[in-house]
Amino acid sequence: MYITKKYDYDKKDVQSIYDYASRLVNHTLGGIRNMPMTLSDSPARNAKGKFGQFLEKYYFGIDNNSDSEPDFKEAGLELKSTAIKELKDGRISAKERIVLNIINYETIIHERWESSHLLSKNELIMLIMYLYEEDKCFLDYIVRFVALWKIEGEDKEIIRQDWEYIVKKIRAGKAHELSEGDTFYLGACRKGWKEGLRKQPNSDIKAPQRAFSFKTKYVNSIIKKIEDSENTIKDVSELKEKSFESIIIEKFAPYVDLNVEDIERELGSHLNRKSKSYYAMLARRILGVTAKKIAEFEKADVSMKIIRLKHNGMPKEDMSFPYFRYKEISGQSWEDSDFYYQLEKKFFFVVFQMGKDEKYIRFKKAFFWNMPFDDLKESKKVWLLTKRQIVSGNAEYLPKKSENRVSHVRPHARDSSDTIETCDGKMLVKKCFWLNSGYLKEQIERN
DNA sequence: GCATGATCATGC
């Protein structure tokens, strides 16, 4: 999918800049439509900082500068792009430190922390983190995170102390003795090699040029926090007064009866409508989650399910579960079966209503749901029948939708050749249990 | 390469 560069954002407004930047997530610079590329900009080599320059100039339409003011000065926002890499175990880590402004030895000794250059330029940063891959052109790096980062709280205190330490050393005429090991989060890293040495106050010894930076380990902690915030439901802080359930439900309340376009507009999101996971993504966005999983639901073992109702109120589809293994079921009892475990869980149903024109879809309601005891007993019947058929070598003939009010069995495979062995050694297409659409309809109407 | 959630296709 392409995204389009239109500069349709307000340079004075942090939220607007952030929304515009967010469109980059999961995209590459090369994949942006309307990106002008003149010969001189064409990426013959991956010169350092090329990604950042290109991003600023062509995506945001701001000139490269080395001002002491933030890139978006009216918004007080500094733009920083930085490389991250994927480790072998799948975790993400910073490729290198994030370099902030150059330290001017002559003037910094007169600064105070509160009004320092460092803070006024970098207090609020918009981080664009792209996945670095060796041998790839920078135009093909995939943007993984776009996040606002503010120097605040405990971090700010540690950074202040680091800053004071560095400045104290410079005041003492020891700029040439600065070392990254001196400090914790904020480092004074070497910057430039050929630029040579700079004069420093209170000493005749020349010192290598240095810049403030967020040290690599600190960048890693930033990444960790961004990852946590992406899969965590926003503002669950009122938990003391309200139940978890009601907080979640309230998140959805403003969107009742809104069609999905309007919901997206209000959320400021641009999801791919064609994706099969569109509605699940939309539901997560409503909760303020951009990651694939919702941390709170994972912990509480809640299973979120999307249901789309046809115009007549009938779910468009039955609800599937993971496929089962014939041989495994034959040796299990209902109580230790996967199906029982799945049905015992708490569900979170997010229901959308299709209009007569099926393109018109609005959010109807969301609710937590447990399968009622009597229906669990029905499911047990289906499961027992399934087991009996499998054990007796009739795995082809499992309970059909018409045979039970609650659930049935039917194929769930990649295609008809995606098979698995039955008890009598035959290969049969993978199947799973399904909840009947008619049963789901009842449950939705009841809640 | 496969599991999983979700959806499509077709015949009655």
Add this chain to the structure above:
DNA sequence: GCATGATCATGC
């Protein structure tokens, strides 16, 4: 229009 079989899309 539904039941049933078949398949897609995504992420790990």
